[in-house]
Amino acid sequence: MTDRKTFDRQSVRADFPILQTEVRGKPLTYLDNAATGQKPNAVIEALNDYYAAENSNIHRGVHYLSEMATDAYEATRAKLAGFLHLPDPDEIIFTRGATESINLIAHGFTETILQPGDEVLITHMEHHANIVPWQIACQRTGAELKIVPVDDRGVLDMEAYSRLLNERTKLVSVVHCSNSLGTINPVKEIIAQAHAIDVPVLIDGAQSVPHAPVDVAELGCDFFVFSGHKIFGPTGIGVLWGRREWLERFPPYQSGGDMIERVDFDGTTYKAIPGKFEAGTPHIAGVIGLSAAIDYLDNLDRDGALAHEQALLETATEKLSAIEGLRILGTAPHKAAVLSFLIDGIHPHDIGTFLDADGVAIRAGHHCTQPLLKRYGVPATARASFAFYNDFADVDRLAEAVLRMQRFFG
Amino acid sequence: MSGDPLQQLYQDILLDHNKRPRHYGLLVQHSHHAEGYNPLCGDRMELTLQLEGDRITDAGFEAAACAICQASASIMTESLPGKSLAEVAQLEARMQSLLEDKETTDPEADGDLAALAGVSQFPARIKCATLPWHTFKRALKQETGGDHDLGAAQTE
Numbered sequence: 001m002t003d004r005k006t007f008d009r010q011s012v013r014a015d016f017p018i019l020q021t022e023v024r025g026k027p028l029t030y031l032d033n034a035a036t037g038q039k040p041n042a043v044i045e046a047l048n049d050y051y052a053a054e055n056s057n058i059h060r061g062v063h064y065l066s067e068m069a070t071d072a073y074e075a076t077r078a079k080l081a082g083f084l085h086l087p088d089p090d091e092i093i094f095t096r097g098a099t100e101s102i103n104l105i106a107h108g109f110t111e112t113i114l115q116p117g118d119e120v121l122i123t124h125m126e127h128h129a130n131i132v133p134w135q136i137a138c139q140r141t142g143a144e145l146k147i148v149p150v151d152d153r154g155v156l157d158m159e160a161y162s163r164l165l166n167e168r169t170k171l172v173s174v175v176h177c178s179n180s181l182g183t184i185n186p187v188k189e190i191i192a193q194a195h196a197i198d199v200p201v202l203i204d205g206a207q208s209v210p211h212a213p214v215d216v217a218e219l220g221c222d223f224f225v226f227s228g229h230k231i232f233g234p235t236g237i238g239v240l241w242g243r244r245e246w247l248e249r250f251p252p253y254q255s256g257g258d259m260i261e262r263v264d265f266d267g268t269t270y271k272a273i274p275g276k277f278e279a280g281t282p283h284i285a286g287v288i289g290l291s292a293a294i295d296y297l298d299n300l301d302r303d304g305a306l307a308h309e310q311a312l313l314e315t316a317t318e319k320l321s322a323i324e325g326l327r328i329l330g331t332a333p334h335k336a337a338v339l340s341f342l343i344d345g346i347h348p349h350d351i352g353t354f355l356d357a358d359g360v361a362i363r364a365g366h367h368c369t370q371p372l373l374k375r376y377g378v379p380a381t382a383r384a385s386f387a388f389y390n391d392f393a394d395v396d397r398l399a400e401a402v403l404r405m406q407r408f409f410g
Numbered sequence: 411m412s413g414d415p416l417q418q419l420y421q422d423i424l425l426d427h428n429k430r431p432r433h434y435g436l437l438v439q440h441s442h443h444a445e446g447y448n449p450l451c452g453d454r455m456e457l458t459l460q461l462e463g464d465r466i467t468d469a470g471f472e473a474a475a476c477a478i479c480q481a482s483a484s485i486m487t488e489s490l491p492g493k494s495l496a497e498v499a500q501l502e503a504r505m506q507s508l509l510e511d512k513e514t515t516d517p518e519a520d521g522d523l524a525a526l527a528g529v530s531q532f533p534a535r536i537k538c539a540t541l542p543w544h545t546f547k548r549a550l551k552q553e554t555g556g557d558h559d560l561g562a563a564q565t566e
Binding site: 357379408 | 451
C-alpha cells in the first residue's frame with residue numbers, strides 16, 4: 001500500500017473528469033451518488049488499458065494475454081478479500097451487482113433450505129432488490145416473509161426485531177444503510193441476536209461500502225453483497241461474499257462454460273467455489289475496473305473522507321431544514337450522507353426537473369423502496385446523496401436552487 | 411425569458427391548471443372508470459367519464475401526481491365534455507404531435523393544450539403528460555354501466 005494521503009477535497013475533485021463538466025450550461029452539481037458513483041481517472045484508464053492492451057478471455061487460454069487477464073481477474077478476488085477484511089478469496093463471487101448477488105442467495109435458499117412454515121425476516125426499509133427475490137423464494141417454497149417495522153424517524157424497531165426473530169426464521173436479510181433515508185442500521189446487534197439462535201444474516205452493503213470502510217469479518221454476518229458502480233467502479237460488476245459452508249451447499253445459479261469440472265451426457269460435475277457460480281465469460285473488464293476503484297479507495301484517507309461527507313450532511317440538513325415548507329424524510333441519529341426531502345405544493349418529479357435546469361442532479365421518485373414510502377404516506381421524495389468529492393459549494397447550489405424554485409412556483 | 415426551456419415547460423397556464431385543477435373530483439354517476447399509474451415516478455390518477463352514445467357529457471379526475479401530469483389531466487378533462495369520441499381522438503393526436511415537437515402550436519385552435527408543448531423539450535417528462543390520456547383510453551374499455559356508483563366501480 002502506498003502512503004495514504006490526507007484527505008484533500010480539491011485534489012480529489014480533480015481525479016473525477018465528469019466533475020469538471022457542465023450540464024445545461026451550468027457546472028455539474030452531482031448529488032445522485034446513491035444511484036451511482038462517478039468514476040475516477042484511474043478506473044477509466046484501467047478499463048481503457050485492459051481493452052487496448054490486455055483484452056483476452058480468462059481461465060482457458062495458454063497464451064500470454066489470457067494468462068495476464070486471468071491473473072488480473074483472480075488478483076482482484078484476493079484484493080476484495082483484503083478490502084472486506086476476509087480471509088478466503090474463494091468465498092468471493094463476482095456477479096452483475098448487489099441485485100444479482102441477492103438473487104443468487106435467494107435461489108440457494110429456495111433450492112436447499114426453505115420449507116413451508118419457515119420464515120425469512122427483512123425490514124420495512126429494504127430496497128426492492130432485497131424484497132422481491134425473497135417474495136419469490138417464499139412463493140416457491142411456502143415460506144413466509146416477515147417485516148421488521150421502522151419508526152417515524154426511519155429507525156428500525158429493534159424490539160419488534162427481537163420478537164419477530166424465532167426458531168422458524170431461516171434467514172435475516174437487512175440493508176446496512178438505507179438508500180432512501182440514509183439510516184445506518186445496527187447490524188452488529190442484528191447479527192448477534194440472530195446468531196444467538198443460529199439464524200444466518202445477509203447484509204446488503206450497496207449503500208454502506210461507498211461511504212465507509214466495512215470490516216465484514218468483524219461484523220460477523222454470513223453473506224455480504226455490494227455493487228461495483230456505487231463504489232466508483234464500472235457498472236455491471238458486483239460482489240457476493242458468503243461463508244464457504246453455505247456456498248458449497250447451494251446448487252449452481254447459472255450453468256454453462258467455465259463452471260464445470262467435467263461434462264458428460266450422463267452427468268456433469270461442477271467446479272469448486274467460486275468457479276461454480278461464475279458460468280460463462282464474466283465481466284473481466286468490470287473486475288479490472290473494480291480493482292482500480294478499490295486501489296483508489298485504499299489510497300484515500302477514508303476517515304477524512306467520511307468526516308467530510310458527514311460535515312456535508314450536517315450542513316445540507318441545516319440549510320434545507322431552514323427552508324419554509326421543506327420537510328426532511330429520514331432523521332435517524334446515525335445516517336450516511338443521504339437526504340430525502342419533500343416540499344409543500346411541489347411534486348418531487350417537478351423538483352428534479354427544476355434543479356436539473358440549474359445543473360443540480362438529484363433523484364426524484366420512490367428509490368426502489370415503495371413499501372417504505374407507503375409507510376410514510378408519500379409516493380415519492382426528492383433525494384440528494386453525497387460522496388466524498390462533493391463540496392460545500394454543492395450544498396449551497398442545492399439550497400439556492402430550491403429557494404429559486406419555490407419563488408418560481410409561488 | 412421566453413427562450414428558457416424551464417419557463418416553456420412550466421408556463422403560467424400549466425401552473426394554473428396544476429394549482430386549480432378543473433373537473434377535479436370523481437363523478438358519482440359515471441359510465442366509465444379507470445386508474446392510471448406510472449411505476450417509474452409514482453404518479454397516480456383516477457378518471458371517471460360519463461358517455462351518452464359516442465359523446466362524452468362529463469369527466470372528472472383525482473390525482474397524486476406531478477404538475478405536468480395534474481395539469482395535463484385538468485386540460486384533458488376540461489376539453490372532453492361535449493366532444494364525440496372521434497373529436498377526442500383528433501385532440502389526442504394533436505397533443506401527441508405537440509409533445510413530439512412535430513407541429514407548432516396554434517394558440518387559437520389549441521387553447522390550453524398549447525401549454526403542454528414545452529414538455530417536448532423534456533423527454534423524461536413526456537410520460538407525465540400522457541398518463542391522463544392513457545388512463546382515458548383504458549377507461550373507454552372499462553364500461554361501468556349507466557348509473558354505476560363509485561364504490562362499486564372501485565371494487566372491480
